[in-house]
Amino acid sequence: MFTPIGRLAFSRPRTLPVLGLVLTAAIFAADLGAPIGSAIGMLYVGVVLLGLWSPQPAFPLVAAYVATVLVLADLYAGWNGQLTLGVIVNYPLMILVFLISAIVVRRFVALEGRAAAHFEQLGDFKRALDASAIVATTDVKGRITYVNDKFLEISGYSREELLGQDHRIINSAYHSPEFIRDLWRTIANGHVWHGEIRNRAKAGHFYWVDTTIVPFVTEEGKPYQYIAIRADVTARKTAEDSLTHQAALARVGQMAAVLAHEVRNPLAGIRGAMQVLLGRRKADDPERAVMQEILARTESLNELIDDLLLFARPRPPRPAEVELTPLLHDVFATVLQDPAGKGVEFEAVGAPLTVLADADLTRATILNLVLNAAQALAGHGRITVFSTPASGGMIEVQVRDTGPGIPLEIREQVFEPFFTTKSRGGGLGLPIAQRTVELHGGSLSVHCPPEGGTVFTLTLPRATGSG
Numbered sequence: 001m002f003t004p005i006g007r008l009a010f011s012r013p014r015t016l017p018v019l020g021l022v023l024t025a026a027i028f029a030a031d032l033g034a035p036i037g038s039a040i041g042m043l044y045v046g047v048v049l050l051g052l053w054s055p056q057p058a059f060p061l062v063a064a065y066v067a068t069v070l071v072l073a074d075l076y077a078g079w080n081g082q083l084t085l086g087v088i089v090n091y092p093l094m095i096l097v098f099l100i101s102a103i104v105v106r107r108f109v110a111l112e113g114r115a116a117a118h119f120e121q122l123g124d125f126k127r128a129l130d131a132s133a134i135v136a137t138t139d140v141k142g143r144i145t146y147v148n149d150k151f152l153e154i155s156g157y158s159r160e161e162l163l164g165q166d167h168r169i170i171n172s173a174y175h176s177p178e179f180i181r182d183l184w185r186t187i188a189n190g191h192v193w194h195g196e197i198r199n200r201a202k203a204g205h206f207y208w209v210d211t212t213i214v215p216f217v218t219e220e221g222k223p224y225q226y227i228a229i230r231a232d233v234t235a236r237k238t239a240e241d242s243l244t245h246q247a248a249l250a251r252v253g254q255m256a257a258v259l260a261h262e263v264r265n266p267l268a269g270i271r272g273a274m275q276v277l278l279g280r281r282k283a284d285d286p287e288r289a290v291m292q293e294i295l296a297r298t299e300s301l302n303e304l305i306d307d308l309l310l311f312a313r314p315r316p317p318r319p320a321e322v323e324l325t326p327l328l329h330d331v332f333a334t335v336l337q338d339p340a341g342k343g344v345e346f347e348a349v350g351a352p353l354t355v356l357a358d359a360d361l362t363r364a365t366i367l368n369l370v371l372n373a374a375q376a377l378a379g380h381g382r383i384t385v386f387s388t389p390a391s392g393g394m395i396e397v398q399v400r401d402t403g404p405g406i407p408l409e410i411r412e413q414v415f416e417p418f419f420t421t422k423s424r425g426g427g428l429g430l431p432i433a434q435r436t437v438e439l440h441g442g443s444l445s446v447h448c449p450p451e452g453g454t455v456f457t458l459t460l461p462r463a464t465g466s467g
């Protein structure tokens with residue numbers, strides 16, 4: 001709580017009147033001894049000034065009144081009847097000074113009291129805010145100057161780690177540069193910004209906060225500080241996301257059904273006809289190459305439709321005990337046959353382990369990850385598959401490559417259906433892989449270590465009683 005500094009000096013209530021009385025008596029005695037017209041009486045101002053520390057609002061006025069009476073009594077006692085200049089000027093002047101200082105002291109004490117009340121009220125507001133919201137203040141450059149306990153709680157950082165940093169420390173690279181620019185433009189112009197932001201906690205997970213940023217502006221309207229007041233809305237956001245995700249899946253399912261009917265059948269017709277035409281051409285016919293290209297394109301179109309169907313309507317896994325080592329060697333052999341596998345080194349590290357999973361689906365999932373890695377390596381580099389037992393009866397499989405990594409801006413998007421950076425990519429490999437492991441009760445995630453490359457980590461249930 002705010003304590004006016006002056007009030008501390010004479011905290012015991014009786015000290016002040018006693019001091020006032022002693023001083024008054026001393027001044028009166030000195031004044032009596034001095035010749036008429038001396039300015040000793042002016043010292044009574046000191047007694048009036050004691051009112052600065054008095055809890056009694058009347059103190060300075062009473063002191064001024066007593067001082068006036070006493071200087072007049074002194075004048076009466078020692079006056080020889082002559083109106084000297086000292087008497088005409090000094091006495092009214094002294095009384096005027098007593099009165100003015102009493103008024104000034106009274107006003108000052110009243111102002112100080114009001115300021116103290118304001119500070120106390122501000123303190124109450126701050127306590128209420130800290131109890132209910134995640135609060136931080138920053139300077140105009142965006143450097144954090146204050147964070148409350150709720151901020152530490154949700155972000156997982158300590159106060160020392162946050163103060164002096166800018167908000168990039170909790171940036172999740174989710175929002176577009178325009179979004180961030182709009183935010184800054186709004187608050188830099190002195191306006192309040194309100195919106196929902198996704199942040200990243202120290203441990204790496206994300207949280208959503210409903211955020212209001214209020215600029216504190218100078219008289220010229222220039223911000224000198226920002227206060228951000230946030231509320232955790234992660235639970236609501238997650239629920240919304242899962243609803244949107246389910247709705248999107250349902251739409252993909254309908255689309256896949258249409259594709260399966262309306263595209264796949266004619267496609268099979270085209271392929272058949274093309275094969276017939278191809279069979280009629282001589283071996284050295286220059287048009288064979290074009291026809292073969294048409295066949296290859298319809299083949300990959302067919303694969304895309306298969307993927308889409310698989311993604312939209314995954315078949316339920318049929319779990320069995322699957323040894324990882326032979327499965328990995330099988331995957332490596334397949335990728336080596338693919339053009340992407342050329343010039344790539346493969347390596348499986350870790351003890352032989354057995355998972356309880358659908359053999360075909362697991363193979364397809366790991367093949368997907370290894371193929372992606374091989375494509376990212378573009379002809380040179382190494383792929384390491386590292387398997388190890390993990391907590392909760394799971395096995396962790398990491399597919400690591402020494403490729404270029406995935407830029408932070410798109411790292412979150414790689415699991416979205418149809419997201420691809422490849423000219424002939426379908427963008428369904430990772431979403432299918434993720435859905436498959438989730439159907440097994442596992443998870444699939446990606447990270448890019450600072451030393452480079454990409455690591456996809458998946459977990460699958462471990463077969464009980466196996467290595």
Ligand SMILES: Nc1ncnc2c1ncn2[C@@H]1O[C@H](COP(=O)(O)OP(=O)(O)O)[C@@H](O)[C@H]1O
Pocket residue numbers: 372373374376401403404405406414419420421422424425426427428429430431454
């Ligand atoms: N190991 C990797 N290294 C770098 N980028 C990768 C890696 N694996 C996946 N990606 C990125 O993720 C995107 C989506 O992958 P995926 O869903 O398999 O679709 P596709 O392979 O058809 O593009 C790829 O286009 C690529 O940009």
Ligand SMILES: [Mg+2]
Pocket residue numbers: 368371372429430
């Ligand atoms: Mg792929």
